[in-house]
Amino acid sequence: MNGVKLSGAQILLKSIEAEGVDTIFGYPGGMALPIYDALYDSGIRHILARHEQGVAHAADGYARATGRPGVCLATSGPGATNLVTGLANAFMDSVPMVAITGQVTRPSLGRDSFQEADITGITMPITKHNFLVKEPAELARTVKEAFYIATTGRPGPVLIDVPSDISLSQIDYKPPYEVNLPGYKPAPNTAPRKIMEAAQAIADARRPLIYAGGGVVISGAHNELLKLAEMLAAPVTCTLMGLGGFPGNHPLFLGMLGMHGTKYANFAVSDCDLLIAVGARFDNRVTGKVETFASKAKIIHIDIDPAEIDKNVKVDIPIEGDVKIVLDQLLAVLRPNLEEAWREKIKAWKREYPLKYCKSGNIKPQYVIQEIYNLTEGNARITTEVGQHQMWTAQYYSFTKPRSFITSGGLGTMGFGLPAAIGVQVGCPDEVVFDIAGDGSIQMNIQELCTAVNYNLPINVAILNNGYLGLVRQWQEMFYNRRYSQSELLNPDFVKLAEAYGAVGIRVTSKEEVAPALQRAIQLKKPVMLDIVIDREDNVLPIVPPGESLDKMLG
Amino acid sequence: MKHTLSVLVENNPGVLARVAGLFSRRGFNIDSLAVGMTDNSSVSRMTIVVEGDERYLEQLNKQLHKLVDVIKISDITRDAYVDRELVLIKVSADAAKRAEIMQLVDIFRARIVDVSPKTLTIEVTGNDGKVTAFEDSLRPFGIKELVRTGKIAMLRGKRASSKNHINKEEDES
Numbered sequence: 001m002n003g004v005k006l007s008g009a010q011i012l013l014k015s016i017e018a019e020g021v022d023t024i025f026g027y028p029g030g031m032a033l034p035i036y037d038a039l040y041d042s043g044i045r046h047i048l049a050r051h052e053q054g055v056a057h058a059a060d061g062y063a064r065a066t067g068r069p070g071v072c073l074a075t076s077g078p079g080a081t082n083l084v085t086g087l088a089n090a091f092m093d094s095v096p097m098v099a100i101t102g103q104v105t106r107p108s109l110g111r112d113s114f115q116e117a118d119i120t121g122i123t124m125p126i127t128k129h130n131f132l133v134k135e136p137a138e139l140a141r142t143v144k145e146a147f148y149i150a151t152t153g154r155p156g157p158v159l160i161d162v163p164s165d166i167s168l169s170q171i172d173y174k175p176p177y178e179v180n181l182p183g184y185k186p187a188p189n190t191a192p193r194k195i196m197e198a199a200q201a202i203a204d205a206r207r208p209l210i211y212a213g214g215g216v217v218i219s220g221a222h223n224e225l226l227k228l229a230e231m232l233a234a235p236v237t238c239t240l241m242g243l244g245g246f247p248g249n250h251p252l253f254l255g256m257l258g259m260h261g262t263k264y265a266n267f268a269v270s271d272c273d274l275l276i277a278v279g280a281r282f283d284n285r286v287t288g289k290v291e292t293f294a295s296k297a298k299i300i301h302i303d304i305d306p307a308e309i310d311k312n313v314k315v316d317i318p319i320e321g322d323v324k325i326v327l328d329q330l331l332a333v334l335r336p337n338l339e340e341a342w343r344e345k346i347k348a349w350k351r352e353y354p355l356k357y358c359k360s361g362n363i364k365p366q367y368v369i370q371e372i373y374n375l376t377e378g379n380a381r382i383t384t385e386v387g388q389h390q391m392w393t394a395q396y397y398s399f400t401k402p403r404s405f406i407t408s409g410g411l412g413t414m415g416f417g418l419p420a421a422i423g424v425q426v427g428c429p430d431e432v433v434f435d436i437a438g439d440g441s442i443q444m445n446i447q448e449l450c451t452a453v454n455y456n457l458p459i460n461v462a463i464l465n466n467g468y469l470g471l472v473r474q475w476q477e478m479f480y481n482r483r484y485s486q487s488e489l490l491n492p493d494f495v496k497l498a499e500a501y502g503a504v505g506i507r508v509t510s511k512e513e514v515a516p517a518l519q520r521a522i523q524l525k526k527p528v529m530l531d532i533v534i535d536r537e538d539n540v541l542p543i544v545p546p547g548e549s550l551d552k553m554l555g
Numbered sequence: 556m557k558h559t560l561s562v563l564v565e566n567n568p569g570v571l572a573r574v575a576g577l578f579s580r581r582g583f584n585i586d587s588l589a590v591g592m593t594d595n596s597s598v599s600r601m602t603i604v605v606e607g608d609e610r611y612l613e614q615l616n617k618q619l620h621k622l623v624d625v626i627k628i629s630d631i632t633r634d635a636y637v638d639r640e641l642v643l644i645k646v647s648a649d650a651a652k653r654a655e656i657m658q659l660v661d662i663f664r665a666r667i668v669d670v671s672p673k674t675l676t677i678e679v680t681g682n683d684g685k686v687t688a689f690e691d692s693l694r695p696f697g698i699k700e701l702v703r704t705g706k707i708a709m710l711r712g713k714r715a716s717s718k719n720h721i722n723k724e725e726d727e728s
Contacts, residue, residue, distance in 0.1 A: 307617035
């Protein structure tokens with residue numbers, strides 16, 4: 001191919017295709033027009049969202065569901081700034097994404113030109129890295145480097161800002177053969193000494209507990225984690241991001257830990273003498289009061305990102321490395337050390353403090369979630385928005401497979417679930433996809449319902465409608481003396497809204513209707529929005545009050 | 556305790572913003588920062604002075620390493636090193652005081668680089684102790700303006716914190 005003259009835009013798309021990308025998410029605009037023009041002749045499938053935030057979340061959902069990088073495309077200025085929340089979201093949850101933005105021409109840069117925004121400056125703290133392409137000849141290599149950075153080590157979003165005169169320039173295309181990133185080291189080397197130290201600590205432990213995070217899912221280490229847990233007969237608790245990384249129906253599974261974790265998971269953290277943190281980052285929603293977190297335990301921390309070690313909690317045995325590789329090495333030297341008393345204690349906690357909800361009254365959100373699980377036999381891909389419905393999903397949907405739970409963890413982005421579900425369905429066309437939503441969150445990116453209709457993506461949106469910003473209301477009830485400041489919502493008619501978009505709307509107002517409505521939605525194989533009217537003032541319980549120790553749970 | 560970090564970075568546009576942004580958003584304080592090109596024009600060196608305990612420094616070091624443009628970080632605080640800072644001081648100097656100031660300039664091996672009827676501008680290089688002592692001794696005359704480059708530093712002897720190989724490696728010294 002050497003010596004062929006191509007436009008910058010053609011080179012850009014060629015370089016993306018060379019990375020194995022066949023689908024991108026985007027929204028056109030002035031400075032991206034040269035790229036869109038080249039796209040017209042390209043083999044890449046483009047999903048047109050209805051807002052650039054939807055673009056970013058869809059690419060994110062696609063990446064989380066498939067493990068392949070999500071690619072998004074937007075124009076300069078507002079197009080680029082609308083991606084910002086999506087990039088921050090992907091950055092917090094370590095999602096591999098490459099965002100390409102059009103930019104004003106090089107001579108117009110820095111002159112406050114029409115639709116100019118310093119998007120590399122703006123996204124510096126919320127991308128793993130970003131590039132402003134200054135020369136056409138740099139384009140191909142930049143794309144290669146962007147994908148390399150986004151997908152290796154601890155994954156994350158990378159942004160490439162492309163001035164439109166670069167997209168229009170005609171140059172010789174030379175495919176890049178290698179990346180040139182002297183300062184980038186994707187994964188640290190694991191010190192064998194630390195593996196031995198960890199093996200010894202495990203052999204010495206009487207009450208070990210495994211605390212697994214999103215790193216297990218990203219690394220594809222779910223089988224190794226299962227082996228580790230079974231070999232040690234050690235209980236396992238997952239973070240929100242870790243759910244699906246360990247079978248939710250396994251007898252050793254304790255559910256989620258932290259603010260809305262199970263009581264037995266939090267008691268186990270507080271009582272264990274060895275905490276094995278696997279691909280988790282000791283987020284404050286997990287630790288509660290940091291000073292008392294796992295205070296009886298020695299802590300082993302396995303993470304690919306050295307900066308996560310000792311960041312929030314001082315650990316005893318740090319192991320830097322890819323979780324899957326480290327667990328493999330650890331499994332090779334472990335001696336099982338089964339301790340009956342610890343398991344009995346946990347069994348007793350499980351019996352005494354199960355997750356429970358009041359079953360009388362109207363439709364219970366927990367019940368809806370369990371019915372979605374039952375009807376799909378746990379095989380659906382679930383996305384969520386952010387709020388009560390998200391926590392109930394984490395508690396009551398028993399995730400058994402990695403990448404089956406796609407949720408905004410670190411950033412907590414309302415409006416994530418619907419566009420993410422679109423990305424998931426694009427990536428997994430034959431699977432059943434549910435966005436479990438709240439009536440508040442769903443309205444933050446409701447326009448994406450049109451995208452689902454446009455591409456006939458049979459996503460199911462289950463709105464758990466309580467007419468409140470439920471988690472806000474719950475905090476106001478519990479910590480602000482029931483002063484419901486700005487948390488009650490006037491909502492549109494979601495059924496009519498769904499129909500206006502060309503989707504199917506189904507309203508559910510009684511418990512008996514829940515299962516048939518869900519069944520019908522799944523069978524329709526069309527975009528469906530279910531407006532499920534639930535009890536208005538149900539709370540997510542148990543809860544560790546903010547700033548409290550994990551064993552001080554309410555509810 | 557104060558630490559002196561010698562940081563090699565790729566000489567890319569925005570690299571200073573990346574480093575400075577990291578310091579501000581993670582709550583690290585910079586005492587001084589000096590940056591300039593090395594003998595390799597694609598690589599710059601930042602000499603950064605920060606104050607904090609071991610855990611603080613370790614976290615700072617790890618966060619800096621995550622920047623793709625950062626090639627190598629050496630904390631040279633505990634090694635033998637030469638450090639220099641260049642300071643320009645404009646001091647009030649009427650005819651009556653001039654001789655006294657020039658004596659101080661001699662004592663500190665400083666240099667007068669500009670003269671006006673009412674002021675002298677003096678250049679002094681040295682480590683922090685010397686520069687501070689010189690500044691203190693000039694203060695009674697009336698310092699009108701002062702500008703410091705921030706500290707630059709280099710290891711003593713044949714060891715180098717950079718060499719020309721560009722490997723991102725942990726420097727445990």
